[in-house]
Amino acid sequence: MTVRQQDRTDETAVSPVIGVILMVAITVILAAVIGTFVLGLGDDVQETAQAGVNFDHLESDENLTIQVVDPGNVDRLVVRSTEHDGHIYNEDPGAGDSISLGTFSGTPPGMITVNSGDWTGVRADGTEGPLPDGSTNTDTIPYYIEGDTVSTVGVVGDDENLLDTYDVPE
Numbered sequence: 001m002t003v004r005q006q007d008r009t010d011e012t013a014v015s016p017v018i019g020v021i022l023m024v025a026i027t028v029i030l031a032a033v034i035g036t037f038v039l040g041l042g043d044d045v046q047e048t049a050q051a052g053v054n055f056d057h058l059e060s061d062e063n064l065t066i067q068v069v070d071p072g073n074v075d076r077l078v079v080r081s082t083e084h085d086g087h088i089y090n091e092d093p094g095a096g097d098s099i100s101l102g103t104f105s106g107t108p109p110g111m112i113t114v115n116s117g118d119w120t121g122v123r124a125d126g127t128e129g130p131l132p133d134g135s136t137n138t139d140t141i142p143y144y145i146e147g148d149t150v151s152t153v154g155v156v157g158d159d160e161n162l163l164d165t166y167d168v169p170e
Helices: 016-039
Strands: 052-058 063-070 076-081 087-090 098-102 111-116 119-122 128-131 134-137 149-156 159-167
Touching: 052 159, 063 111, 063 149, 076 098
Parallel strands: none
Antiparallel strands: 052 063, 063 098, 076 087, 076 149, 087 119, 098 111, 111 134, 119 128, 149 159
């Protein structure tokens, strides 16, 4: 008995069913990507505020200085205190802009020093006004007290994002 070897010249790498499934999958993925671009589904993504802010607490003179290190992409930088209803903001912060908040127990209480930049104070009732360079003693802006938390908030468009906080030691 002789065994004959068969020549196999009709081999295929992928069966026709698997080939069709792969082609359909690729078509669906391409349609989804193109549809996303055409319909603009990614246009509503909000930009997150990013800026560099430094807190420097000098216990010797009871001042808390807040300095803008890098304004990043923020349109407005807001400074708030958990113990005061008012706040301070800088409409167009630049690198080096800074303001010093005095402690409520300091002399005089609530002393604020605008070191650089254009800062505006907002009272608890919503009225606001520019803070001149140098020192001013007013209830316009938030002072801080021991145990308080002072926060900086970056605003991009209408969205606010917390940038950093400082817990004042007691």
